[in-house]
Amino acid sequence: MDELDRLDDATAARAFRRLVRHLRHRHDAQNIDLMGLSGFCRNCLGDWIHEADPSIAKADARRIVYGMDQSEWKTRYQSEATPEQLARMEESLKKNEGRDDAELDEALDESFPASDPPSMTDPQA
Numbered sequence: 001m002d003e004l005d006r007l008d009d010a011t012a013a014r015a016f017r018r019l020v021r022h023l024r025h026r027h028d029a030q031n032i033d034l035m036g037l038s039g040f041c042r043n044c045l046g047d048w049i050h051e052a053d054p055s056i057a058k059a060d061a062r063r064i065v066y067g068m069d070q071s072e073w074k075t076r077y078q079s080e081a082t083p084e085q086l087a088r089m090e091e092s093l094k095k096n097e098g099r100d101d102a103e104l105d106e107a108l109d110e111s112f113p114a115s116d117p118p119s120m121t122d123p124q125a
Helices: 009-025 031-038 042-052 058-066 070-077 083-096 101-111
Strands: none
Touching: 009 042, 009 058, 031 042, 031 083, 042 058, 042 070, 058 070
């Protein structure tokens, strides 16, 4: 069992909710840029919720992440992607190819402990 599997569900859920609230607040963080840097975006998070619980429709799962309908968020906040953003996203997505969850978990384990200062990860700090 690795460290991630030892993380209790309540703690993981709090961290996930904080991530989603952060993304809801940071409208300036465009999905195309998130994809270009990390290979995932708000839509991916919604899709992962749906995959974890198929009784939650994909549109409803994305609404959980966006805090509104995805189409409304796009109208309010999404800007037109530049050719450079699209190219970065394509390069980033290539890094996701052929990796399974076990490999992604291993890569995540290698990144812990997080190097962010407490002021970024703990609102009371």
